[in-house]
Amino acid sequence: MYSHEVLEHFLHPRHVGTIEDPSGFGQAGGGERCPDDLAYIWIRVADGRIVEIRHKTLGCPVAIAASSVTCEMALGKTLAEALAITPEAVIAALGGVPERKANSTVAPKALRAAIMQALDRNGQAEQQDASTD
Amino acid sequence: MREPPILDAQSIRADFPILQRRVGDKPLIYFDNAATTHKPRQVLRTIETFYTTYNANVHRSPHTLGLEATELYEQAHENVARFIGAADAREIVFVRNSTEAINLVAYSLLSGENERLRLQEGDQVVVTVMEHHSDLVPWQRVCAQAGATLKVIDIRDDGTLDMEQLSAALTERTRLVCCAHGSNVLGTINPVQEIGRLAHQAGALFLVDGAQSVPHMPVDVKQIGCDFLAFSGHKMLAPMDIGVLYGKRELLQEMSPFLYGGEMVADVTLTGATWKEPPWKFEAGTANVCGGIALGGATDLRTGQHLEGAVDYLERISMAQVRAHERALTRHALQGLRDMERVRVYGPLDADRRGGILAFAVEGSDAHLVAHLLNDEGIAVRAGGLCAYPLADRLGVAGTVRASFYIYNTEDEVDRFLEVLEDIVRCRLL
Numbered sequence: 001m002y003s004h005e006v007l008e009h010f011l012h013p014r015h016v017g018t019i020e021d022p023s024g025f026g027q028a029g030g031g032e033r034c035p036d037d038l039a040y041i042w043i044r045v046a047d048g049r050i051v052e053i054r055h056k057t058l059g060c061p062v063a064i065a066a067s068s069v070t071c072e073m074a075l076g077k078t079l080a081e082a083l084a085i086t087p088e089a090v091i092a093a094l095g096g097v098p099e100r101k102a103n104s105t106v107a108p109k110a111l112r113a114a115i116m117q118a119l120d121r122n123g124q125a126e127q128q129d130a131s132t133d
Numbered sequence: 134m135r136e137p138p139i140l141d142a143q144s145i146r147a148d149f150p151i152l153q154r155r156v157g158d159k160p161l162i163y164f165d166n167a168a169t170t171h172k173p174r175q176v177l178r179t180i181e182t183f184y185t186t187y188n189a190n191v192h193r194s195p196h197t198l199g200l201e202a203t204e205l206y207e208q209a210h211e212n213v214a215r216f217i218g219a220a221d222a223r224e225i226v227f228v229r230n231s232t233e234a235i236n237l238v239a240y241s242l243l244s245g246e247n248e249r250l251r252l253q254e255g256d257q258v259v260v261t262v263m264e265h266h267s268d269l270v271p272w273q274r275v276c277a278q279a280g281a282t283l284k285v286i287d288i289r290d291d292g293t294l295d296m297e298q299l300s301a302a303l304t305e306r307t308r309l310v311c312c313a314h315g316s317n318v319l320g321t322i323n324p325v326q327e328i329g330r331l332a333h334q335a336g337a338l339f340l341v342d343g344a345q346s347v348p349h350m351p352v353d354v355k356q357i358g359c360d361f362l363a364f365s366g367h368k369m370l371a372p373m374d375i376g377v378l379y380g381k382r383e384l385l386q387e388m389s390p391f392l393y394g395g396e397m398v399a400d401v402t403l404t405g406a407t408w409k410e411p412p413w414k415f416e417a418g419t420a421n422v423c424g425g426i427a428l429g430g431a432t433d434l435r436t437g438q439h440l441e442g443a444v445d446y447l448e449r450i451s452m453a454q455v456r457a458h459e460r461a462l463t464r465h466a467l468q469g470l471r472d473m474e475r476v477r478v479y480g481p482l483d484a485d486r487r488g489g490i491l492a493f494a495v496e497g498s499d500a501h502l503v504a505h506l507l508n509d510e511g512i513a514v515r516a517g518g519l520c521a522y523p524l525a526d527r528l529g530v531a532g533t534v535r536a537s538f539y540i541y542n543t544e545d546e547v548d549r550f551l552e553v554l555e556d557i558v559r560c561r562l563l
Binding site: 001002007033034060061098099100101 | 499501502504505508516517518522531532
């Protein structure tokens with residue numbers, strides 16, 4: 001059975017939407033076991049912290065609830081802190097998921113990709129700044 | 134058109150207090166019987182009588198209560214032997230459940246003192262892709278430890294066992310064939326008599342996982358010709374934590390114990406021990422005495438009345454009637470599910486070839502979500518991999534929803550289930 005938290009976040013997912021001109025964007029799928037699960041995550045970063053986060057998620061209730069909770073967990077964190085959000089931590093926050101559903105927790109992977117892009121862009125921007133100095 | 138009722142489900146329902154409860158504001162429709170069944174008043178009364186009148190440890194305590202508890206417990210073995218057509222009670226080992234029964238055989242064959250009954254390197258164990266994990270994982274482990282190979286027989290597209298593949302797989306190195314009598318996912322009833330004949334022809338032993346058949350249809354070990362039969366009490370009106378391993382007497386006689394310790398020994402010195410005769414050499418430690426009596430039934434020695442066990446309750450109805458009732462419900466439910474758009478039923482589509490288990494998927498939807506929505510309407514079903522992950526993988530489905538029936542379910546409940554499911558599929562999963 002789904003936990004109360006899974007159902008709550010599945011039926012009322014938080015932070016749904018997109019961000020125009022984001023600091024970073026990432027996507028991830030559930031792979032062979034959960035091919036229908038797909039999460040897109042956008043983040044806006046200011047002073048090294050995630051100040052805005054949005055997701056769009058296709059898939060089963062676990063995938064959608066995991067994206068909702070991942071966004072809640074990541075908001076306000078530094079990029080280093082947010083990188084440490086694991087699928088296991090998200091599953092714990094969801095009060096557990098049913099058998100063989102762990103792979104549906106795709107959001108942390110999408111978040112990681114978004115953070116890496118933000119860091120990458122930031123690095124390029126710093127390089128550009130350095131070259132124009 | 135409705136078939137006339139085969140058994141009086143309404144009067145049966147009156148024996149099951151739990152069926153009166155509600156889930157939220159909805160009456161309970163319990164369709165998760167393949168996971169566990171409810172217990173009738175008669176069995177609950179037996180449990181109460183045991184603990185209020187006879188509670189004592191068996192085979193050791195030299196006082197009135199101890200002697201009486203022993204007599205009831207042994208009677209329960211005899212009644213279970215009669216129920217499955219075993220020659221005598223020495224062929225009936227009480228264990229916790231089917232899983233433990235199968236582990237008993239597996240570990241005994243792994244560590245057997247008798248070479249004839251020990252798995253050797255290069256031997257083969259044959260199972261089917263439709264096994265519950267309880268009849269697959271022990272063999273994976275034991276084969277790996279013994280250096281034996283595990284051969285898995287596939288199913289055909291209609292959800293029945295590929296008998297040709299089975300026949301071709303058997304070699305002179307095949308030591309054991311293990312097969313579910315009834316699949317807990319597909320509902321398929323396997324031709325165990327024929328499988329047993331092939332196994333024995335190849336010189337192999339034959340183990341039947343009866344967890345989904347013994348509760349639901351007449352099962353006679355002599356007719357099947359199996360060497361071992363495993364089943365669980367809780368899936369057939371008895372409490373949880375009592376199960377049965379039937380084993381042919383000459384095999385149990387020669388096999389090594391699985392668990393060692395108290396009660397199973399004939400004699401012990403500081404350097405070794407000898408074992409009691411079967412079944413007791415396989416029942417180490419304090420047994421679930423009350424559970425055994427609640428499964429098999431016994432005579433109340435103080436009143437002369439019968440303390441009804443689960444098998445008494447089922448025999449009173451007759452297993453042929455149980456089977457006929459479930460077949461009628463299954464046929465009715467199958468028809469309804471087949472007519473429903475986006476619903477795919479797994480397993481044979483002929484109710485004569487399957488038990489009262491219907492696993493299905495709703496196209497584009499999640500099995501757990503369907504189960505949750507059914508639960509909102511008071512309908513209890515199972516969802517997910519159903520303890521048979523390799524079968525789910527074979528069917529190419531992440532999980533299924535499973536409705537499974539028993540003696541207290543009615544055609545009205547099936548109608549309500551179909552109505553709610555149709556509403557969920559049409560309106561609530563868009």
